[in-house]
Amino acid sequence: MKRIGGLALRRLAQSVPVLLIILIGLFLLLQLAPGDTVDALLAQMGGGDAAVAARLRQDYGLDVSVPVQLGRYLVRLLSFDLGMSAIYGKPVASVIFERLAVTALFMSCALAFAFSAGLVLGVLAARRVNGWPDTLISTLGLVFYAIPSFWLGLMLIVLFSVKLAWLPPGGFESIGQGLTGLAHVLDVARHLVLPILSLSLIFLAIYLRLMRASMLEVMTLDFVRTARAKGLSEGHVLRRHVLRNALLPMVTFVGLQFSTMLGGSVVVESVFSLPGLGRLAFESVVQRDLNTLLGIVLVSAVLVIVVNFIVDLLYAKLDPRIVAR
Amino acid sequence: MTAHPASQGAPLLALRHLSVRLPKGADREFALQDVSLEVAAGEIVCVVGESGSGKSLTAMAILGLLPGRVTLDSGAIELEGEDLAALPPARLRAIRGARIGMVFQEPMTALNPLMPVGRQVEEMLEEHTDQPRPQRLARVQALLAEVGIPDPVAAARAFPHELSGGQRQRAMIAMALALEPRLLIADEPTTALDVTTQARILALVQEIQRRRGTGVLFITHDFGVVAEIADRVVVMQHGRVVETGPAQQVLHAPQHPYTQALIAAVPPLAPPPRAMAAPGPAVLAVSGLRKTYRSGGILAAKRVVEAVRGVDFTLHQGETLGIVGESGSGKSTVARMLVRLLAADAGSITLQGEDLLALNVSDFRARTALIQMVFQDPFASLNPRRRVGEIIAQGLRVHGTPRAEAEARVAEMLALVGLDPGAIRRFPHEFSGGQRQRIGLARALAMQPAVLVADEPVSALDVSVQAQVLALLAEAKQRMALSLVFITHDLRVAAQVCDRILVMQRGLVVEAGETATLFAAPRHPYTRALLASVPGRGWQPGAGAAALSGAE
Numbered sequence: 001m002k003r004i005g006g007l008a009l010r011r012l013a014q015s016v017p018v019l020l021i022i023l024i025g026l027f028l029l030l031q032l033a034p035g036d037t038v039d040a041l042l043a044q045m046g047g048g049d050a051a052v053a054a055r056l057r058q059d060y061g062l063d064v065s066v067p068v069q070l071g072r073y074l075v076r077l078l079s080f081d082l083g084m085s086a087i088y089g090k091p092v093a094s095v096i097f098e099r100l101a102v103t104a105l106f107m108s109c110a111l112a113f114a115f116s117a118g119l120v121l122g123v124l125a126a127r128r129v130n131g132w133p134d135t136l137i138s139t140l141g142l143v144f145y146a147i148p149s150f151w152l153g154l155m156l157i158v159l160f161s162v163k164l165a166w167l168p169p170g171g172f173e174s175i176g177q178g179l180t181g182l183a184h185v186l187d188v189a190r191h192l193v194l195p196i197l198s199l200s201l202i203f204l205a206i207y208l209r210l211m212r213a214s215m216l217e218v219m220t221l222d223f224v225r226t227a228r229a230k231g232l233s234e235g236h237v238l239r240r241h242v243l244r245n246a247l248l249p250m251v252t253f254v255g256l257q258f259s260t261m262l263g264g265s266v267v268v269e270s271v272f273s274l275p276g277l278g279r280l281a282f283e284s285v286v287q288r289d290l291n292t293l294l295g296i297v298l299v300s301a302v303l304v305i306v307v308n309f310i311v312d313l314l315y316a317k318l319d320p321r322i323v324a325r
Numbered sequence: 326m327t328a329h330p331a332s333q334g335a336p337l338l339a340l341r342h343l344s345v346r347l348p349k350g351a352d353r354e355f356a357l358q359d360v361s362l363e364v365a366a367g368e369i370v371c372v373v374g375e376s377g378s379g380k381s382l383t384a385m386a387i388l389g390l391l392p393g394r395v396t397l398d399s400g401a402i403e404l405e406g407e408d409l410a411a412l413p414p415a416r417l418r419a420i421r422g423a424r425i426g427m428v429f430q431e432p433m434t435a436l437n438p439l440m441p442v443g444r445q446v447e448e449m450l451e452e453h454t455d456q457p458r459p460q461r462l463a464r465v466q467a468l469l470a471e472v473g474i475p476d477p478v479a480a481a482r483a484f485p486h487e488l489s490g491g492q493r494q495r496a497m498i499a500m501a502l503a504l505e506p507r508l509l510i511a512d513e514p515t516t517a518l519d520v521t522t523q524a525r526i527l528a529l530v531q532e533i534q535r536r537r538g539t540g541v542l543f544i545t546h547d548f549g550v551v552a553e554i555a556d557r558v559v560v561m562q563h564g565r566v567v568e569t570g571p572a573q574q575v576l577h578a579p580q581h582p583y584t585q586a587l588i589a590a591v592p593p594l595a596p597p598p599r600a601m602a603a604p605g606p607a608v609l610a611v612s613g614l615r616k617t618y619r620s621g622g623i624l625a626a627k628r629v630v631e632a633v634r635g636v637d638f639t640l641h642q643g644e645t646l647g648i649v650g651e652s653g654s655g656k657s658t659v660a661r662m663l664v665r666l667l668a669a670d671a672g673s674i675t676l677q678g679e680d681l682l683a684l685n686v687s688d689f690r691a692r693t694a695l696i697q698m699v700f701q702d703p704f705a706s707l708n709p710r711r712r713v714g715e716i717i718a719q720g721l722r723v724h725g726t727p728r729a730e731a732e733a734r735v736a737e738m739l740a741l742v743g744l745d746p747g748a749i750r751r752f753p754h755e756f757s758g759g760q761r762q763r764i765g766l767a768r769a770l771a772m773q774p775a776v777l778v779a780d781e782p783v784s785a786l787d788v789s790v791q792a793q794v795l796a797l798l799a800e801a802k803q804r805m806a807l808s809l810v811f812i813t814h815d816l817r818v819a820a821q822v823c824d825r826i827l828v829m830q831r832g833l834v835v836e837a838g839e840t841a842t843l844f845a846a847p848r849h850p851y852t853r854a855l856l857a858s859v860p861g862r863g864w865q866p867g868a869g870a871a872a873l874s875g876a877e
Contacts, residue, residue: 222434228390229429230449230500231422240448241437320484321438 004316011312015305022301023077023294027070030290038062039288041086060086073294082298083291087284092295096277100299102172103276105188107265110196114203115254119247121204122211127238129216137208145205149264153198153271160194167194170273195272199264203257210253214246221245248319255311259304335406336363337540338387338508343400343410345379345386345564356382356395357564366507367538369531371551371572373587374561375787376758380544383561384510387542388425389417404508423453426501426539428494430513435497436485442496443469443481449503468499472529490652491522498529505537512544519651520814524858527554546787548591549817552576552861560584576864590792591866592817594859596840599824605642608808609663609696609776612637614672616658632658634832635672640776645802645809647823647840649816649855654829656812660780663810664698665689677775694724697769701781703761707753714749717768724772738767741804742797759790763797770801777802778810783818795822816859820844828852 038056042048057063061072076083082092125137161169168174173188218224219242227241266278273279277296284293316322345357357379364370374380385391387402389409402409404424409417421427429435436445443465450461462481469477472495485493494514501509511530515523531554534541545551551558555572560581568581579585616633633655640646648656661667663674665681674681676695684692697720700706707716714735721731736746742763753761762782769777779798783791795818802809813819819826819840826843828836828851836849847853856862 222429222431223437225390226427226429226435226497226500227437227448229388229421229427230452231418231420232448232452233418236448236452240440244439245437319439321486 003322004313007316007322008309008313011309015309018305019298019301023074023298024070026297027073027294028066030293031066044287077298082295085289085292087287087289087292092291095280095292096295096299099275099277099280102274103265103269103278106192106195106199106269106274106276107261109192110200110203110265111254111258111261113196114200114207115250118204118207119211119250121208123215123238123243125208125212126215126219134212138212141205141208144201147201149198149202150267150271152201153194153268156194156198157272167191170271172274195268195274198271199261199268202264203261206257207250207253211246211250214249215242218242218245244318248315251311251315251318255308258307259300262300262304335403337366337405338364338542339401339403340383340387341401341403343383343386343402344398345382345391346396346398348394353564355398355564357386360400360561360564360566362559362566362569364508364540364542366540367534368556369534369541369543369554370557370559371555372542372544372559372561373546373548373551375546375587375789377563378561379564380561381512382564384427384512384542384544387510388421388427389414390421419453422449422506423504424506424508426504426506426509428497428501428509428511428514431517433485433490433493433517436493438485441482441484442488442493446481446496446500446503449500453504464503468503469496472496472499472502473525474499490518491526494518494522494526495529498526498533502533506539508540508542509533510542510544513546514543515550516545516547520816521651521854521858523550523860527860530554547860548576548588548788548866549859549861549864552864560587576866587788588866590789592792592795592821593866594817594820594844594862595865596820596844599841604644607639608642608677609640609810610673610675611639611663612673612675614659614662614674615670616655616662616667617670631832633662636829636834638827638834638837640808640810642808643802643806644825645811645823647819647826648810648812648829649814649819649826650829651814651855653831655832656829657780659829660698660778660810660812663776663778664693664696666698691724694720694772695774696776696778697772697774699762699765699769699777699779699782702785703758703765704785706765707761709753711752712749713751713753713756713764716753716764717771720768720772734771735767738771741770741801742767757790758786759794762786762794766794766797766801770805773805774807776808776810778812780812781814782811784813784815791818798822816855828855
């Protein structure tokens with residue numbers, strides 16, 4: 001346990017500068033884009049004169065130099081104050097918080113599905129390598145990998161919502177029915193089936209290829225030969241000796257892929273009009289809502305760091321050879 | 326060797342005319358052809374051969390674990406009278422582990438890195454018996470204690486990487502013995518171990534064979550090991566048994582030309598008499614050389630390994646200086662520091678009167694031609710994407726030799742190391758291990774160095790190839806007036822090649838001296854332990870039948 005504790009401490013210490021670099025980098029990048037929040041507001045209001053624009057800029061603290069704006073933002077962050085959203089007229093923290101739960105649920109379901117289905121299919125394919133299950137699974141994987149998620153989402157809506165009318169075409173829950181308890185859970189689940197499918201299939205394909213390759217590699221290692229020489233049955237060899245060793249690269253990959261998945265959720269949330277972080281990010285970009293956007297990036301970065309932190313600890317737990325170096 | 330009542334009735338294991346077929350498109354049709362051998366209870370039978378002889382495949386065939394598409398063609402594998410070749414897979418699985426124990430070469434990779442050692446031993450009992458857990462755990466402790474692991478309770482909990490190589494191999498043996506199999510198959514079980522550890526593991530195998538009357542099929546490439554433990558010997562070449570007989574007979578009066586050639590290639594442990602010329606002027610002087618490896622960062626625990634703790638030596642013109650020692654002795658670190666692949670922490674390396682360590686990087690680079698290195702692994706030390714000609718010429722071109730001249734030198738070097746000039750346009754993977762080591766040598770010699778540092782140059786090679794490469798090295802040394810630093814763990818090779826020897830242990834030189842003196846009268850206890858651990862030290866290879874009575 002001391003080994004994992006040391007590792008945890010070191011990873012935490014590393015994540016602070018990472019967070020800082022992301023924030024500063026993004027802040028400066030957004031400064032390079034033409035137009036600011038006030039331009040976007042004025043465009044929404046149908047225009048205004050220079051005096052109004054100057055007043056608004058003063059109100060939002062946009063009249064001072066860029067380094068000063070950045071400094072103020074970072075200082076406010078220390079007290080978890082993400083600033084006010086110019087578009088929603090609410091504190092950014094509460095805007096994000098309302099949306100976070102949806103995204104967290106959506107992402108964790110998609111990740112869990114992609115990981116477990118990819119793992120099972122990968123193992124099945126590797127067990128009978130070049131047999132018909134392997135060919136079928138690998139072909140299916142390639143198809144999943146080739147379909148863009150937004151198109152898949154639209155097609156799923158056409159098929160399951162429009163033609164068959166089995167599942168709702170969008171949204172997070174049925175509005176105005178006041179469902180509670182199990183009925184509410186089932187309702188949310190019905191809404192999430194299609195988004196989860198369209199986001200996770202591409203990742204499922206990646207995990208399945210990775211798991212298959214990893215299993216095949218581990219099966220050639222000496223200790224697997226030892227396990228067979230011990231007279232273990234093929235199932236025991238796979239479960240006890242191959243699987244855990246083959247999982248190591250998968251676990252690493254989940255951490256690496258998480259940010260890509262978060263990016264993918266922007267598109268899928270928009271297609272299924274899920275009120276999550278991804279869609280909020282998209283809207284904030286369009287409306288030049290700098291504070292909200294920075295808040296979202298901060299939260300996403302923290303999410304990615306947290307997931308990778310967990311993955312690192314999990315890896316250390318799985319592999320006794322990892323030391324806090 | 327101990328004489329056992331060879332056979333009372335049927336032998337424990339008998340291979341009868343076994344043939345194993347390779348998949349279509351392989352370089353030959355049969356991996357094993359008409360292999361017949363017998364192992365009686367309480368007998369150690371050594372299967373000897375070079376790489377590609379089919380000796381390991383024989384073991385896998387017995388266990389029914391042939392790799393995919395390699396198939397049993399004909400013949401019988403009889404274990405106590407029962408033909409394993411005819412058994413269905415499930416029956417065979419029940420026999421594996423329970424009646425045949427197996428020990429593999431690489432104790433690091435042969436154990437699952439993610440599973441505690443005790444658990445891996447316990448699996449044997451779990452699979453083949455219905456003992457309850459507490460009884461199994463007690464048995465695991467007893468087994469680990471039996472194979473001589475000092476703290477069985479801790480070792481059972483440890484992961485493989487937390488044990489030393491010797492301890493891992495002991496754990497492997499404990500695992501193989503868990504169900505008291507009548508037959509133990511050991512495939513090069515000591516090849517990856519240090520010589521003193523090897524001696525202890527061999528002693529353990531012998532002890533088990535005597536105590537339990539286990540029959541042992543011991544696969545090895547090392548005739549020293551054969552001389553140490555074998556009751557009978559089976560010599561294999563290209564998948565066929567070429568000679569078989571009692572150990573004394575095969576070792577001292579081999580019949581088949583291949584066996585004779587193999588035994589002749591084994592370097593004798595006694596150093597040959599040397600004409601003691603007056604030592605030439607010093608070429609290379611090393612003093613106070615130190616290296617400490619440090620790891621760890623701000624938040625992690627620091628780990629400090631003092632790899633080399635003050636090494637001094639002088640290499641004279643035309644001399645071969647051996648550095649011998651076991652893994653962790655620091656001998657390879659010294660080699661790397663000599664050519665500045667590693668930065669030394671302290672000390673001086675004086676080459677032809679100039680301190681190399683005091684030079685800055687670009688000045689040193691200009692002098693790299695003077696001191697060149699040959700590496701151990703002929704497979705990993707050549708860039709697979711470059712042609713042999715480029716590999717050899719690269720150093721010359723970097724040092725500003727015109728292209729035409731470099732090409733001429735490459736041709737000259739290839740002729741020197743005995744390779745065909747057409748080799749220039751080929752890639753390293755098209756060559757065998759021995760040929761690749763010749764390429765490595767040609768690359769180093771092309772620079773016309775004054776000093777050549779050879780780090781275990783023949784350790785990865787078969788014994789017959791090893792002899793050729795050593796002969797080549799001696800010839801090149803003569804012809805190019807080289808001085809040689811020769812690093813090896815193999816005392817037999819050191820005895821034949823080196824004029825003087827340094828013995829290193831844990832970063833220090835514990836003894837240094839003329840080879841003949843050092844072998845005849847070792848002073849330091851560690852040197853004595855090393856010499857006493859050389860397998861088959863009482864056997865004089867190549868002495869022939871005449872020596873049969875004279876041998877120890």
